Amino acid sequence: MTQPTQSYSLIIGGSSGIGYATAKQLLEQGKAVIIVGRSKQKLADAKQQLSDLGELITWQCDLYQAEQVSQLQQTIAxxxxxxxxxxxxxxxKPTAFLEHSESDYLQYMLLNQALFFxxxxxxxxxxxxxxxxIVNIGSMWAHQAVKATPSSAYSMAKAGLHALTQHLAMELAEYNIxxxxVAPAVVKTPIYQAFIEPEALDESLAGFDGFHPIGRIGQVVDVxxxxxxxxxDKADxxxxxxxxxDGGVMAGRN
Structure with a gap:
């Protein structure tokens, strides 16, 4: 197969939420974009919605399946x-520390493992x-505990992603990488549908508007x-x- 010669932007988790919004912006900037997602339907929807903006390639991969991750690594290489x-x-999915099981703990750690490799x-x-x-999507929760959303395993994983960011910055700088x-606070994305019914999402998240000094939760475009x-290159x-x-959360809360 003849390989294309242009450069690509690769977005892991690009079929929805912050990844999707970023893919849209990069396409609008004239970038060729590859998005990776687990759901065939979401990838098909993204392809339909975004293809008019530029060259968009979709790759399906379940990041919890080691064989699929390995195949993706080889494709990338x-x-x-x-x-x-x-x-x-x-x-x-907020879960009290004393109620965490090994299986839901691994939901976070196996995802980090896939992203690492x-x-x-x-x-x-x-x-x-x-x-x-490279930009990793971390979290405000990696900096600050919030009792209303107990997130020990999630925060542990995101803090690891923050640490990885700094280590890779040191190790890869000599290669011009x-x-x-980024560490967002509450942003309206499908990630909350793991524990909030879609029809209740707007009302539930609106309760966090006042948590942010800026007065509202974030939208995916903000991130x-x-x-x-x-x-x-503007950030070179x-x-x-x-x-x-984070709408000012780490500066202080209302």
Whole structure:
């Protein structure tokens, strides 16, 4: 198969939420984009909705299936230049620490494991093609506990992603690869549907408006704006940063 020669932006978890919003912005900027997702239907919907904006490729991969992750790693290693990566795949279901089971704990840790080795494959691709930029979607919960949303395992995983961001920034700088992260607070995304019925989502999340000094929860475009900036050459002196994109939560709460 003849490989394309242009560079691609790869978004893990790009069929919905922050990943989808970022894919849309990058396509509007003229980037060729590859999105990875688990759901065939969501990938098909994204393809239909976004293809008019530019070149969009979709790859299906269940990040909880080691064999599929391994195949994705090989595809990435052998592919055309990938000069941007966004790790946006996520899972969130508040659970009290004393009630956590091994299986739901692993929901977070296995996801981190997949992202770790996918990022390794992308970094190897970037090294072959003179560098790139990586942005991880972390979380405000990795910085700050919130009693109303007990999230010990989730926060542990996201804190690990923040730490990985800083370590990779140090290790990959010599290869012209920048690595940053964003740490959102409450953002309206499908991730909350793991424990909130879709029809109740708006009302439930509206209860967190006042939690943010800026007066409202975030929308996916709020985070995508920062992700797109960090990926771009406009941020070419920024690496190892974990940016709070949180409506002011880490500054203080109302």
């Amino acid at each position: 052998d592919y055309a230049p990938i000069n941007q990566l966004v790790n946006a795949a996520g899972y969130f 996918i990022t390794q494959a992308v970094a190897q691709n970037m090294i072959k093609h003179q560098g790139g930029s 920048r690595v940053n992260a 995508a704006n920062t992700v797109s900036f960090l990926l771009s 002196w920024v690496t190892g940063a974990v940016w709070d994109v």
